[in-house]
Amino acid sequence: MSATTNRIRRRTAGTAVKIVVTGPFAAGKTTLIRTISEITVLSTEKGITDETRSRKTDTTVAMDFGRITIDRDLVLYLFGTPGQDRFDFMWEILGEGMLGYVLLVDATRPDSLDEAIGILDAFRRMARVPFVVGLNRAEGMDEAEEERIRKTLDLDPDVPVVPCDATDRESVKAVLLALLYAVVDTLDGAAAAQA
Numbered sequence: 001m002s003a004t005t006n007r008i009r010r011r012t013a014g015t016a017v018k019i020v021v022t023g024p025f026a027a028g029k030t031t032l033i034r035t036i037s038e039i040t041v042l043s044t045e046k047g048i049t050d051e052t053r054s055r056k057t058d059t060t061v062a063m064d065f066g067r068i069t070i071d072r073d074l075v076l077y078l079f080g081t082p083g084q085d086r087f088d089f090m091w092e093i094l095g096e097g098m099l100g101y102v103l104l105v106d107a108t109r110p111d112s113l114d115e116a117i118g119i120l121d122a123f124r125r126m127a128r129v130p131f132v133v134g135l136n137r138a139e140g141m142d143e144a145e146e147e148r149i150r151k152t153l154d155l156d157p158d159v160p161v162v163p164c165d166a167t168d169r170e171s172v173k174a175v176l177l178a179l180l181y182a183v184v185d186t187l188d189g190a191a192a193a194q195a
């Protein structure tokens, strides 16, 4: 891990890295940040009053904020977005200065992947930074499913798709590490191009 840390440190001004967790309504974004954060997560959840209330009682209206220390020299600041598109003005605000992002989708709901298409479009337009797709509530993933996800989201082969469980710390860590490796590869590639 320290090799990755050192490479990130060399390529960035400091040791604080901003990561955004985005994705459709109820994908598990707030849960993921709460699972991994070492500080009490600052969340802005409000009761739902419209028809989506049948799916859960609270939704993120502005952001979640959490922090995880990967090692002494590398601290990730995690910003979760709202999932409901009426709060999509927050995406750009939260995306400012991010080094990468996690697009979280719910593997158990087919609409989740469809909703993710528009969110990913907006994020791709906003910043050309690495991202990983986290497939939440997935019990593994076969090749056909991965292919379907890659096709639907039009993913380049180097974008990791990682099945995960947002309630499980090790699983969330694996998603964030996949993103960190993607960030390091991109930073190294950019540095090589400049050399």
Ligand SMILES: Nc1nc2c(ncn2[C@@H]2O[C@H](COP(=O)(O)OP(=O)(O)OP(=O)(O)O)[C@@H](O)[C@H]2O)c(=O)[nH]1
Pocket (backbone or CB within 6 Å): 023, 024, 025, 026, 027, 028, 029, 030, 031, 032, 056, 058, 059, 060, 061, 081, 082, 083, 084, 136, 137, 164, 165, 166, 167, 168
């Ligand atoms: N069993 C299980 N439940 C999960 C998992 N992730 C999230 N949940 C539950 O799913 C519901 C939605 O999770 P949230 O974390 O609120 O989802 P969100 O993406 O932040 O939702 P919005 O902010 O409304 O877009 C909550 O009731 C969670 O407890 C998971 O990996 N496994």
Ligand SMILES: [Mg+2]
Pocket (backbone or CB within 6 Å): 029, 030, 031, 059, 060, 080, 081, 082, 083
């Ligand atoms: Mg939320």
